[in-house]
Amino acid sequence: MRRAAAISLLWPGAALACALPPSIIMTLPTGYYMAGAAATVAVTGLLAASPNLLPRMEARVLLRRRVLIPVMASSYAAWVLFLALVLIGFIGARDPMHNLLTLTIWTVVWVALPMGCMIFGNLWRAVNPWTAPIRLTRQLLGRSTGIGLARLGHWPAVLGLFGFFWFYIVSMSPDDPQTLATAALSYWAVVFALGVLEGEDWLEQGEFLTVYFGFLAKIAPFWLERDSTRATVKYGWPGTQVLHMPPLSPSAIAFVTLSLAGLTFDGLRETFWYMGLIGENPLEFTGRSAVIGVNSLGLLVTWALTATTILAALRLGPLLQSRPVLAFAGGAVPSEKRPNLMPVMLSFLAISAGYHAAHYLTTLLTAGQYTLAALNDPLFRGDDFLGLPPFYVSMGFLTDRWAMTLVWNTQFTLILGAHILAVILALRLSPEGVQARAHFPLTALMVAYTVLGLWLLASPGG
């Protein structure tokens, strides 16, 4: 009864996965922000008419150095750390905000690390807890061949990502340390077994975290390229690396659309609009147990809609082409001469990255404090491993007008920046000879996505 109340005003982490309390954001002129962002993305799309104005995206070398820590060593250390965290999950504090496993997975691995990858490149490669165990095991077993898993493309990763989103967004208690420890250890074991059979290189296409972090890292303005002894740090415009990627395979397209859909649904399911749709009172939300079925369906439908609209835009664009891609004289354009816009799919990596950062910003600021506190004093004995001054976890900024205006503007910048980048990448990825008009459907979709992303962040959520 009465309690189903003011709470969402403040909500520090309705799960480590909750949206921010929109109370202050609701009083900001978010409609103008959305209109401005939509106009900006649309105008950026007009660059299709004058491609020479697009930024030249070239990689430059920042420095070269010797490899300091071999991946095998850091991966092995990460694996040991992972096992320690799983142990903490099983025997540590039952309170998820005091348990390092829960905090590490949901604030470090799923929030801080992706943000790091978007800036500094593929940090995951160094801390992948499978690489070393798989390679060592294969060496011990004398295995050098695979079992043909590579033929499945990215589909195993798609399955993994769907399972992950379902566990995180839909299942009843993803924060519960024991539940999480069981899930994490089981997933690790399955991937380990498959990796031993197929080889550690398979992780790059079959393990969803490796794939996801690898994709996010393609947006980074700084990145590392390494061979066995030398490492080269490069820099360039965000997205520069994307231009050098091969077009995505169908399974990789499924992966990218699912990653967008999962993030979208994670925001959507908390909005008053969605709550109304499924007949839940957001002020008296019954709890996850009551919506497992409908949210499972919601996740699938969101994926279907996301994939359909993106693929439709990519297919519709070429139909608007009025002349052949290569200079051809007159007449109707035969279908084989129409441009293929599928390589443009890669531009959606920018949207994935921007939305990930914006959506989880408040999680980082709220649950991140618990993580710092737990790292500083893991056993709650008064230790001070990080040398931090004593502090209480504090959520005051969530009700502070200045702070929340800053948070909103940061999210706005991330979403808008990501979509502008996506439009630019889309134009750069287009084959030669594509007319500006062929970009219209895609640009329109990007505008819609911009508004949707901002609307999700601005909407009141339960």
Added chain:
Amino acid sequence: MTKLIGITPSRRSLLKGMAATASALALPGFVQAQSSAPIKLGFQLHRTGIGAAYGRWYERTTQAALKVLNDQGGINGRPVEVVFEDDGTDPKRGAEVVEKLASQAGCDAIFGPLFSHVVIGSAPRAGELKVPYLVCSEGYHVASGKLNRWTMQPGITDVRAQVSSMAPWVANNLGKKVTMVFPDYAFGHDHRDFFTAAIAAQGGEVIKHIAVPPTETSFTRYLPQIPRDTEVLYHVMVGPAVLTFVKELGEFYGSGARPEIFGFIDSLEAVDTAAPGLEFLEGTHFWEGHCRVKQADASEHETFYRAAVGVDDNGASVSDAKDVSTYAHMFSTWETLFLIKAGMEAAGYQGSADRQKLIEALEAMTELPESQAHPQGSKIFNGKLHQVFGRQNISKVEGGKLVRVHQTTIDETMYESDVDYTAMSF
């Protein structure tokens, strides 16, 4: 700022526990080995889900109470441990948490849940497992008689008592013609039903009920429904749109005449009333279960409680003046923990075999005087109803701060009921 979060249990209390063990060993035959083991209590925490903002402060208050309790020698000389378990503010998970705490963790009693639907979903499991289940929910569901012998609410008053006891003061000081604006679901309906009846008993009248759908985010179409002859506007809007509600209400009345305004602090629990955008609330009144701002006549117990929890004179965290606590409600966890201590000591509690004795000891309690264990004030426990009764406060926003202008007596909050849990079997 002298403490870190989550001191569970402090080193000092561990040492005390070890000392207690040592002294027990020194007196063979006086106590059994079991009685020197820590008493384990379960806390059903809304750590995640819709109740998380309350959960954070409920945990912080409980940690503070636990430290005080252990520093004072624990319960019956035994140290106390509290196992916090997240229920996701979900009734199904709540029932599982009760089972985990009672069966797996071996807790002697469970306390702490707040949200009504979680309490209603969890209490039957506590009854089946025969484990004392002490809720801090304010709901009328305990006193209504629909729960069980093992469930009680000794640390906080219920919504019926709160709402009804406001009516005399409102009728005599603000006006008799009342318009109510409330969210259109159970929480708002409780206010509608209890207050409408209570104001009628005072010779007043609710001249208009304005029910607002819970998903509404703008209120401009509802405000013109407020009758012109309204003397008191009673509002209990809650949720993310509250700030919008206040803003639009301010725009609706402008700088012209407005009725007196009375609300429940639930609307703005954990929100700074001096925040920009809430200026319209100046001069309006709120119910408060426990006065957020330290009042001029605050007792030493109140001062002690604030310091222990780490809350300043404005009800905010000592480490962040913007971080306003859920002050009107969170005292309930503190008081419930000390009631468990009183109950266990009265029952001569040894172990889980004595759970029934604990319930009987609690049912036998009546007067709970204001003390360190009851910093919110004196209370009277009704063992038949399994519900405590205490004073309610009415505060006025003056200079952005809530200043108490009235406090009810305990008698004013009591109501007739024929519920008798003591007649139920265990």
